[in-house]
Amino acid sequence: MNFKKILVILNPISGYSRSRELPGALKVRLEAEGFTVDLHSTSGPGDGGQYAQDHGRDYDLVLVSGGDGTIREVADGLCGSDVPITIFPAGTENLFAKEMGIVPDLDQLIQTIKWGKSVCLDMGQVNEKKYLLLSGVGFDAEVLLHMNKFRTGNITHLTYFWPIWRTFWEHRFPPMTVQADGETLIENRRGLVFVTNISRYAVGLRICKNAISNDGLLDVCIYLCDHQIPLLGHAWRTTRGKHLSHPNVIYRQARKVKVTSALDVPFETDGDPAGFLPAEYSVIPSALNVLIPPG
Secondary structure, eight states: OOOOEEEEEEOTTSSSGGGGGHHHHHHHHHHHTTOEEEEEEOOSTTHHHHHHHHHGGGSSEEEEEEOHHHHHHHHHHHTTSSOOEEEEEOSSSOHHHHHHTOOSOHHHHHHHHHHOEEEEEEEEEETTEEESSEEEESHHHHHHHHHHHHOOSOOOGGGGHHHHHHHHHHOOOOEEEEEETTEEEEEEEEEEEEEESSSOOGGGOOTTTTOOTTSSOEEEEEEEOSSHHHHHHHHHHHHTTOGGGSTTEEEEEESEEEEEOSSOOEEEETTEEEEESOEEEEEEEEEEEEEEOOO
């Protein structure tokens, strides 16, 4: 691989405040290594994806600096193209970067651009909206809705504390119906639903621990739950990696998933609120080229 022209798409409010120092550092280091660099700082939700769609194909490589939401937007904009992306993580969780073995280190970034390997990954799609990592229905989507009401700038782990605490006590565990490749997994039962393309979730949890990002399948994990006490039990077993053997956990792999409810139940994709049920999921095989570190 011989990359010459690099487009850097950077979210200036992702993660911790140190990310504000990144634009200059990234551009200076890349140009010192002989690359031609153009930098675009996003102006708001959706801007990174639109810019990637409009301009990304004019470059040899698109470098995304931001959190998982920014990465998802750019991936959406480049889905189906031959232009690879690589990551300089600057978000709070950085799930995608961790899954790919990428750390926020300029030396590793240069090594990746010069000697990295390209992998072809699937993407998920829900109601015509593409996502790269995971989608949660119910509880964690409510957390994000609460958080977005009060967000004023960079997100840290502490930012999630009050929304999680509030959602834990207020959540009513709405009944849902879930179908996977035409099979009804649950019908009008209460719980939490996750439809993912990777194994990682926030704070190191592996809810869909068998998920592989290039197997042409989505992984579905359902926690049957109607009260806060069993939710705590699910959380404890998940931290220990023992949840999949519990009788109130349903795990499947599928190409198409449908989640419905008679109530207004929110869902999220890659850490951003994405709408309300019904949600129809499908997998887009080999949708994106990603440049990852050598080794």
